[in-house]
Amino acid sequence: MAQIINTRSPFYIKVSDSTLATATLQLYIYEGAKDTTPDAADLKYIITKSELENNNQVVFEISELIRDYIDVKYDGEYDSYCVWANAVISAEESDGTAISSPTVFPSDYANQFIAVDGYGYFEEGVNPEPSRTLLQSNKIIYRPSDYNVNIPIFAEDTTSVTYFYNNTEIRTDGISDDDNTNQKIQYIYSYVNSDTDTYQERVLNDGGTLEESVCLDRFLRNVDTSPVDKIIINSSNSPEVVEIRTLDCSIYDPIKVTFVNKYGALQDLWFDKKSINSIEVQSNDYKASVMNFSSTPTYDTSAHQNRVLDLVGKESITMNTGYIDEEYNEVFRQLMLSEQVWMTRLTDTEEVFPLRPKTQSLQFKTRTNDKLVNYTVEFDFAFDKINTIR
Numbered sequence: 542m543a544q545i546i547n548t549r550s551p552f553y554i555k556v557s558d559s560t561l562a563t564a565t566l567q568l569y570i571y572e573g574a575k576d577t578t579p580d581a582a583d584l585k586y587i588i589t590k591s592e593l594e595n596n597n598q599v600v601f602e603i604s605e606l607i608r609d610y611i612d613v614k615y616d617g618e619y620d621s622y623c624v625w626a627n628a629v630i631s632a633e634e635s636d637g638t639a640i641s642s643p644t645v646f647p648s649d650y651a652n653q654f655i656a657v658d659g660y661g662y663f664e665e666g667v668n669p670e671p672s673r674t675l676l677q678s679n680k681i682i683y684r685p686s687d688y689n690v691n692i693p694i695f696a697e698d699t700t701s702v703t704y705f706y707n708n709t710e711i712r713t714d715g716i717s718d719d720d721n722t723n724q725k726i727q728y729i730y731s732y733v734n735s736d737t738d739t740y741q742e743r744v745l746n747d748g749g750t751l752e753e754s755v756c757l758d759r760f761l762r763n764v765d766t767s768p769v770d771k772i773i774i775n776s777s778n779s780p781e782v783v784e785i786r787t788l789d790c791s792i793y794d795p796i797k798v799t800f801v802n803k804y805g806a807l808q809d810l811w812f813d814k815k816s817i818n819s820i821e822v823q824s825n826d827y828k829a830s831v832m833n834f835s836s837t838p839t840y841d842t843s844a845h846q847n848r849v850l851d852l853v854g855k856e857s858i859t860m861n862t863g864y865i866d867e868e869y870n871e872v873f874r875q876l877m878l879s880e881q882v883w884m885t886r887l888t889d890t891e892e893v894f895p896l897r898p899k900t901q902s903l904q905f906k907t908r909t910n911d912k913l914v915n916y917t918v919e920f921d922f923a924f925d926k927i928n929t930i931r
Contacts, residue, residue, distance in 0.1 A: 569626070623726060675693075701714060705772070797810070829845065859919045
């Protein structure tokens with residue numbers, strides 16, 4: 542069983558011995574199938590450190606080094622973004638004699654780590670390891686009618702997934718893990734068959750409009766696209782139960798926001814109420830000479846004396862949720878702490894755009910204090926409106 546490293550938080554390896562003078566770390570980082578003896582090409586760092594103040598110990602912090610090799614992307618596809626990290630430790634006495642069995646923390650360091658772009662909270666302590674089954678904090682998920690939801694799981698410890706609709710079991714799927722990084726994080730779906738288009742997608746594919754495809758009667762769907770309202774994620778430990786709630790039909794087009802959560806997985810969040818787009822421009826100004834001295838001095842009264850230089854524009858979008866469960870406070874905390882966010886808007890096709898949360902402060906709501914829980918968040922599009930890429 543590979544321990545999970547959250548590379549946005551420190552991960553410490555401590556080497557100690559009563560005769561320790563120096564310790565060397567060889568850090569192998571790679572993708573693909575697990576290899577107990579990584580290739581020499583996978584050796585990314587060799588670090589040697591000496592003890593300080595005769596304390597007979599050396600500490601290495603490796604997560605920052607590993608994170609350089611994890612690049613989470615999203616273009617509409619949900620992939621597994623993680624790497625193997627193999628830490629090989631050697632220790633020496635002051636005269637260079639090798640120490641055969643130094644004490645190393647964590648004790649299972651010899652096993653290869655699986656590293657993700659996640660993080661732990663301060664209160665979770667040193668080297669926190671997240672859930673090893675459901676890779677999101679909320680157990681209630683909202684989705685607009687006839688839209689799919691993608692739920693991240695850690696495949697190594699998940700044995701199977703059981704789908705229910707109206708308290709009736711639809712089927713159980715086994716989860717396989719072949720010890721490849723492209724299989725460690727997997728995504729299960731709110732439709733029985735994720736490969737089959739939803740009814741809305743079929744309407745669009747047949748030339749129908751978005752208005753014709755939304756808020757459709759569920760009875761028009763076939764068995765392959767039957768929605769589920771409960772999913773049980775089974776493992777050797779206690780099962781995780783996820784409830785899927787369908788949002789009421791809205792006059793507004795739903796917008797899906799996808800972000801990298803604290804577990805290093807892609808997580809969806811739907812905003813199905815009013816959204817507002819805006820634009821902000823920035824530029825430098827200068828005064829131009831519009832005089833013409835070639836004959837009688839004159840100037841063109843239609844020419845710009847005050848001119849614009851380096852005009853750029855950035856668009857923003859403000860989104861609103863409907864009323865949601867207060868456990869979504871944690872979802873919005875992770876959204877605000879995420880470094881990578883995207884939005885998907887379904888028009889004639891799915892369009893994915895990178896975002897950056899512009900809202901820098903958010904007050905968490907509870908039913909006790911606020912009666913109803915809903916959120917408004919403003920995002921900047923993470924690119925210039927005018928194409929300036931050179």
